Amino acid sequence: MRLDPADPAFSRDPYPYYAGIRDQGPAARVELANGTHAWLVTAYEHVRAVLADPRFSNVPPQRAGRPKPDSPAERARACLARHMLNTDAPDHTRLRRLTATAFAPPRVNALRPRIARLADGLVAELAGRLATGETADLVDGFAFPLPILVISEVLGIPEADRDDLREWTYRVGSPADALPQGAVDEAWVRLHAYLTSLIAEKRRAPGEDVFSTLVHGPSEDGLDDGELLAMAFLLLFAGYETTMNLLASASLRLLTHPGELAAARQNPHTHWAAVVEESLRYDSPLEGATWRCATESVNLGAGVVVPAGDPVLVVLAAANRDPARFPAPDEFRPTRYLPAADGRRAASHVAFGHGPHFCVGSRLARLEATISLPLLFGALPGLRLAVDPAEVPYRPGLLVRGPRRLPVTTQAS
Template sequence: MTFSLDPADPAFARDPYPFYAALRAAGPATRVRLANGTSAWLVTGHRQVRAALADPRFSNVPKPNAGRARAGCPADPARAALARHMLNTDGPDHRRLRHLAVAAFTPRRVDAMADRIRQLTDTVLAGLSDRLHRDGTADLVDDFAFPLPVLVIGEVLGVPERDRADLRTWTYQVGSPADALPAGTTERAWGRLHAYFDQLIADKRRAPGEDLFSSLVHAAEPDALDRDDLLAMAFLLLFAGYETTMNLLASASLALLTDPGELAAARDGGPDRWAAVIEETLRHGSPLEGATWRRTTEDVDLGSDTVIPAGSSVLVVLAAANRDPEVYPDPDRFSPDRYLPGTDRAPGHVAFGHGPHVCLGARLARLEAQLALPRLFDALPTLRLAADPADLPYRPGLLVRGPRRLPVRPA
């Protein structure tokens, strides 16, 4: 059977799961023809996804010259810097970079951010409440799910308070669809982020702070990061730090707003219930739809007469694995009960990946959601959707997933 896919198709973006179910039924991995004329192998089963993510024959290193800057394009130096990040490395290079990042993201350091996250959440919620009072409606993505994690990443990077508004604006601009802003806006925002991070690194070298990024800037020899490594790390922390959490907050809010029973159970159930809501959202909503693109370094036999040839582009689809019916009964149903404490707790999901490239920011994303979601629904107990859930647009593509807009209003 031949499979074709247009990742930009709004219908696919809204509900990719029937397509992924068909791929799972076809075999451990399936070659898919993409709308841009290229082909890729998609791995969709839970067991096969975990195996591929831990298999060194699936390399994260991009093809040579990928991300190389072009003269005269303000966005390309930033994109080239981002292309150097540690998710695009394997072996010793990856272990060196990850070792440094792990030292910065210790559980103690992440958990110490809890009070500041509460303060930032209250600031964002005050703005959301003002918008609802003034306009009668608000967008839970633009007014809550996006600004909060950007502010938190500002804390991680040690961005001064005076620069936070600019960071939020530039991040919004580079993350917006190409046709959503005036021509040239996205390119200029990339360039401004690149210049800002370059200066931020120089400032941290001269006067380090207590932030996590300062510890990376001042990592001891022989593992010290050079300027290009630090630029790549800054971009990775920004985009990985806000994108996953933004989609987690938006998808969890949508799931609860469309299921009053689950919302009431969460509000009455305490921390364990909220933790279960978050884990089920990570499984059911998969803020990261696919892991970073990989290439096979040799032929890989996945069994069932499926051999992925050497040099193939491969996407390990986390969203598909998290709805594998062999692992999760009734996988398309949103049911936080799966992750309540007890002997019947569901198997772990792969929302943050698996293996050597598993997401370092998982603890921070969970912490933000565990603190922000109860505060949202406590502060705005009458919040309701202001649109038909079936009409909500989703982010296109194969790497991240979440609603682009989430209109809400008070009851």
């Protein structure tokens, strides 16, 4: 089977393709649009197994994409790609330990009042534009600015830089085939230059932010210059991309499932958290985990053997739609995550990964969503989609997934 992540039809609804792959067994070897091949893992059980198996290295495999000649863009990409998602233990253990305290529960929970104030301000601006009768983009007006404002404060990034950073990170997270020639290379070069200057500024004038802490951290087991740049890129990219896609996807589902929206409004103390969890499962904001490479021949069962050296892509979005794990997986049902009377927990999803590379920012993403979504739909009871849901464009690629634009309007309720 051939896979083209730049195909708009695939981006809009990749789940039938993944279901076909899942039916083939623990993993399936597919041809990518660039002519290379990779193993896709799509079933929940096998996704968790591979993510926890040290025989699948996170160091990027050489055959996961087209070989590229040396260039400023390629050197910038290689430098920024040295982050902890692309490492194994013991390097990964050291890098994760240096950042975990930044997203520890007390520090994240302390952001609650600030997140609420930022969300209130954005919703008020959005309401003002909609009150004039114009159409607004819920991604540009809500889903993007909230997490970029939050992560900018956490990391000490000036607010004036957020639009450029969004554009550059959008490009590097998309297939080159889906963008104008040279757009991805330009983004890598600009990101590298920006983060280099930002870190230099933190050296001159440190603040209370995470970047300053990393720059001025202890030299023992600390970050070298290349690791510092890569960590800056990872925290920026992961710090808002996941939450942006979560907010946009959850909003789209609620706008197309009025019964679920009504239930959340009527039972806010339990239903909003359930909406967030179901949105994470149903519309996984991270479509796939980072590329892995088999360090030895691995037998996954059912006659499937991944040869040593082959690239492997673990598809989180597919695992979260696995019927062996989730009843009626293609239905948006927040009630599956409501507290059960008998105390049993709902089936856990893998939207934030599993194993050693489980997302350190998962608590922050959940907090932003559970605070901001009730504020949005509470302030705008007449919010409606301005286009047919089938016309909503999606991000291309296999890494992140969410609506690119979400046109909305209001009507009297």
